[in-house]
Amino acid sequence: MCPPGCLHSMCRTATRRGLLKSGFTFGLGAATAVASNPPVAIAATSAKIAFSETIDLSHALYEGFPTFSGDKWFTVEHLATFAKDKVNLNRWTIVEHSGTHVDAPIHFSADGMTADMIPISDMIVPLVVIDIRARAADNPDTSLTPDDITRWEAKNGVLPEGCCVVMNSGWHKLLGNPKFTGNDDQKRNHTPGFHAEAAHFLITERKVKGIGVDTLSLDTGLNSGGAFPVHYEWLGSGRWGVECLANLDAIPEVGAHLLLGTPKVRGATGGPTRAIALI
Template sequence: MSLVTALTAGLAQGDLRVIDLTNTLSAQTPALRLPEPFPNLIDFSLEEVAAYDDKGPFWKHHNIHTGEHIGTHLDAPVHWATGRDGKDVSQIEPARLIGPAAVLDVSAAVEDDPDFLLEIDHVTAWEAEHGALPTNGWLLLRTGWDRYSDDQEAFVNADEKGSHTPGVSAECARWLAEETQLSGFGVETVGIDQGNAAQLDPPFPVHHYLLGRDKYGITSLQNLDRLPPTGALIVVSPLPIVGGTASPCRVFALLEG
């Protein structure tokens, strides 16, 4: 049996499950809010053009208005200064967007500390138990933050000291970029860096190191609690926007059983 035939049969027979890792996209989808004087992207919205009426008697359709970095979205290298000469969304090879998932669960630590930072030791401890991070794979950080995905205030979790969401230390971000063969890194939070990552050195180290090394980021993931540490395959499907620094995307996991 060919691999494609086996995959098709597994889906048809229910031996292979498809799990949606994507947040819904609407005007209520939580989004990043930059402090002044920096401008923010527009939120997602639909503009009705026709709805089975004089403007379209047999059809309904809309214009969509959205920033690139809204909802579950993929960050391309060109998004960041260190990747400015790298790929835009349309240039990312499809084979880099499909790969094995390594799911690292730090939700218990985040429950006690919303400013939690992933360190190299956390990753190497995971590798000691589950094996090396996969080549052309995706490290998915499970923090439990997706429970806030319908609440702008809780999702961003900001106060006078900044935004308090978990992320990755500068040392670990550099290590993931330089010492692994990952395609990318995915999170349940609004951005691939910690909420207060502007205070790290360098600022926003996941953006700085990973996008600068032709690795990609996915934000606002859902349902990582339904994935095992290893064994799932993820499919990341951004729009191929020419010149795009990011794109809202649908992300699926394929899982046996």
């Protein structure tokens, strides 16, 4: 049950055609969208950030990197090679949401910030990791819930202001395994994600800038077939997300910072991103 003000029911007009033609999903059900909200203006922290170690949280992107639909979202053309031309040069054809990537607010909103508009200072934030690996191993349709956040806070204290909350489902280790997309024979996907109530709790009860997952979608796979309740509410609130994170077992559940190096492309709805933990 969603609390008052929950945006899930405000719009149910996403088109099956539009999402399908983009190769964005399949098995699309009733789609859910929120009315456009202005971007959230969370002040950048002026606190000093110090680190002496970096961990790369990005998967390497390659032709055939998994997508829910199975469509190829990334291809490479070799324009010149050193053997022939004494220079190596490639051209990519890439859907913005390929591999480890950012979702900008505009991805699921009418007038949210595009990727180039998000200030750098809003993409260098305290990093919180919530571990649901054990539950996800038993049930790929599980989700990160408000209870998981409450448990994390009981151990670590209230979520740091302006942080990114990342779900560690263990899926970052499944790249190359059919479980990574979790396709079934009815073209549904079985992968963990945020529960809509957890996203809503973080928006209304905490001051959080971003959420991240080690799966292909902020939503569960089953909710990424059209409804996308987390995408619509979270991105619609002006916040960003990051998907397909790697190496989450290597970072502490609190204390690190996350830096997202997203190409600054005018009007982008996201982009392939170098995600870095500063420890």
